[in-house]
Amino acid sequence: MRMALVVTMVVLLALVVLAPVAVGQEIDKKTIKVTASAWESKDKGGAGDFPPELTLDGKLDAASSWRAEGQGQWIQYDLGEVKPLTELKIAFVSGDKRVYKIDILASKTGEEKSWTKIDDKATSTGKSADYESFKVGGRVDARYIRIVGFGNNSEKFPNWINIAEVSFFAAPPKPAAKPPTSAKPATSAQPASSAQPAEAGGK
Numbered sequence: 001m002r003m004a005l006v007v008t009m010v011v012l013l014a015l016v017v018l019a020p021v022a023v024g025q026e027i028d029k030k031t032i033k034v035t036a037s038a039w040e041s042k043d044k045g046g047a048g049d050f051p052p053e054l055t056l057d058g059k060l061d062a063a064s065s066w067r068a069e070g071q072g073q074w075i076q077y078d079l080g081e082v083k084p085l086t087e088l089k090i091a092f093v094s095g096d097k098r099v100y101k102i103d104i105l106a107s108k109t110g111e112e113k114s115w116t117k118i119d120d121k122a123t124s125t126g127k128s129a130d131y132e133s134f135k136v137g138g139r140v141d142a143r144y145i146r147i148v149g150f151g152n153n154s155e156k157f158p159n160w161i162n163i164a165e166v167s168f169f170a171a172p173p174k175p176a177a178k179p180p181t182s183a184k185p186a187t188s189a190q191p192a193s194s195a196q197p198a199e200a201g202g203k
């Protein structure tokens with residue numbers, strides 16, 4: 001009897017511990033706009049065209065990437081509105097062979113002085129060409145995200161930033177607000193959830 005109880009407790013505990021923690025929901029890439037400081041293109045003598053839009057097409061292969069040469073080249077995303085970002089995932093070209101160095105910055109307005117660095121000289125693992133996760137200090141409210149490249153450790157192309165794909169994740173939306181159709185008195189007063197403290201502010 002007692003054994004059964006223990007087993008039950010262990011199973012319940014495991015269920016609680018293993019329950020997936022919702023980091024965030026992926027933002028639909030079709031709603032994101034992107035631009036960049038520069039990119040490799042045929043008309044500038046490049047091997048092909050690698051504009052920033054190729055980081056939002058869902059394809060991780062090298063042919064579908066943004067590529068730019070030089071320290072400090074950047075790619076910038078506009079999420080359309082300020083969103084509570086929880087995570088970024090970046091897939092680098094030859095990410096299983098190269099360690100890339102990047103800064104990640106966030107802004108609510110995109111204005112020059114509004115940028116906050118949320119990752120300072122972060123590095124990719126050099127072990128995966130798949131998505132790699134970059135935390136954003138727990139959570140950061142941002143509309144614009146800029147990734148700045150500072151080269152990689154390859155011998156042939158150390159000055160390049162080559163990103164195959166980027167995905168953005170935001171905290172789930174708050175419980176749906178009642179549609180403003182009903183003229184009933186507002187019995188469901190605004191829950192205290194709108195007063196979330198910025199507990200996990202970007203550091």
Ligand SMILES: [Ca+2]
Nearest residue numbers: 054059064164
């Ligand atoms: Ca791509």
